[in-house]
Amino acid sequence: MNKWINACAGAGLGLALSVSTAFATDITGAGSTFAYPIYAKWAEAYKKQTGIGLNYQSIGSGGGIAQIKAKTVEFGASDMPLNAGALEAAGFTQFPTCIGGVIPVVNLPGIKPGELVLDGPVLAQIYLGKITKWDDPAIKKLNPSVNLPSTAIAVVHRSDGSGTTYIWANYLAKVSPQWATQVGVATSVEWPTGLGGKGNEGVAGTVKQTVGGIGYVEYAYVKQNSMTFTRMINHDGAVVTPTVDAFQAASAKADWVHAVGFNLMLTNQGGAASWPIAGATFILVYKNPSDANAEKGALSFFKWAFQNGDDIAKNVDYVPLPQATKDAIFKSWKDNIVPASVP
């Protein structure tokens, strides 16, 4: 009896040890749901080529920042760039990986995708709770030929801490002084009105289920769920449809090379073809990590993605960074991160 128990215990211990070494090379990261589709696709291709997998938890940018601060993951993903002071205090360095767009989506019977046109001030009034019905004169003015029902507007926002929210609030603050003073810009704000959904998936799901709903989601979710998106009037007054080209136009004038910590917001950019609510998504890593090898593994993944992942990014409608920016990123790794961790 005792011999049998000892044998089982020994076998179990051996099994546990062998299993732990088999998974030792997986990269771990957490954060942005905005960037989850592209990171998942890159990881799939990377695993095919190198056999190393990525374990990415899309818990929202706020969660990503918290987890990398707690050192439970090798990199944190956030759509909100940290400013120089915050980076210095935490010992992080940050770099962008790609650019995407935040799209307003609606649920109105009879309205087709791309039929409705909205602009920044109207969106701000809707999200402030000042415009409450779809047939409000302000919306009618932008859509003279659309038959708008008198349904109540069901505002949907994020209930978790989100970089998508940060990009959205940043844009609304730029186009509406009332939003800037009353609500402010952060990954989680005090929403004046509306229902909350968890993650981009939650907002998409809630808008799809609620007649009269309006929400904001990242472009990949719009495509995957065939949602009714709206067109926007941008900074230059032109009506733009959300496409990869429109996101690229928004980032065309962005001076990534000279921005400290790559801290740049792409909302409300000039240019007739620019999508007004575009944003980059960022990665946070330690300058001096406790596990140099693990961070090297993570940065190798991103180096591979920068060198080989552009087509994959375009396939899921993200805008890859220009080559000059990628070179600046590689240089920033050499300048900021301990040599043992730089691939």
Place this chain on the structure above:
Amino acid sequence: MVDVVLDEAYEVDPARGAALKRFGRSDARFRFLTRAAALLVVIIFAGIMVSLVSGSIPAFKAFGWGFLTSSVWNPVTEKFGAFAAIYGTVVTSGLAMLLAVPLGIGIAIFLTELCPRALKRPMGIAIELLAGVPSIIYGIWGLFVFAPYFQANIQPGLIDFFANIPVLQDIFAGPPYGIGIFTSALILSIMILPFISAVTRDVFETVPPVLKEAAYGTGCTTWEVMWRIVLPFARPGVVGGAMLALGRALGETMAVTFVIGNAHHINESLFAAGTTISATIANEFTEALGDLYVSSLFAIGLILFGITFIVLASAQLMLKSLERRAGGKSS
């Protein structure tokens, strides 16, 4: 059992003596293990309380007692107040109990008194299976199946029906979202129904048949037997089952998070979105940045524990006073 040695001169057979020593040792080991298990529970509970309280202290220091009455929840300016979450928790659980308790007791009465023999077991099993459905499935069903149907077919009718009645028109007002406090109370009531009906049915079956037969014999109707004989006899058990259900409703997280709308507002309309304590913590804890934010979440967790404790304690007190009035019946 160890042999009692009545007489010092009584000789114990050596083999028997060794066996008795072994029994004594295993008894001592058993006593130690059970004591350790009980102590472990107490230590874990004390540890949880200590970490809850120490985590909440920064929030209470910053906001004082105003934390309990303020409904502001602003992560940007770091001003937090628990009132919206407390209101949502209390209203959804209270409404769920209001719907589930009569229904659960009714089901139990049906199963014990009125149900045809052949149907008793299948019906009982079906009700208990409701308790086995994972709570997140209730949330998904609520959000994707029930809420759209409710929004399209039932809510507009209810809003119109109450439109001109003075107080009720504000309680059932508002644009039909489908999700909201009323929907989450409905889903909660379905979730807690099996607890109430299962416990109540078990307690009804412990009622001595002689009591019921005597009542029937003197000409009582079924209703009079249930209301005047069985229910008073089974009251402690029924209240216990209801408290179990209320405890589950107060703490229910995933099902409520899907269908309550996650809005930190208080609205007199039951059709509006709201939030509960567990939904707030589930949504925001992993991403809360800043010590005051995290501490406020700990603080509302502590408040939920306080609410549960107060509710259970007052249920016990109410039971004791009822029993005293009824003449000190033993448990």
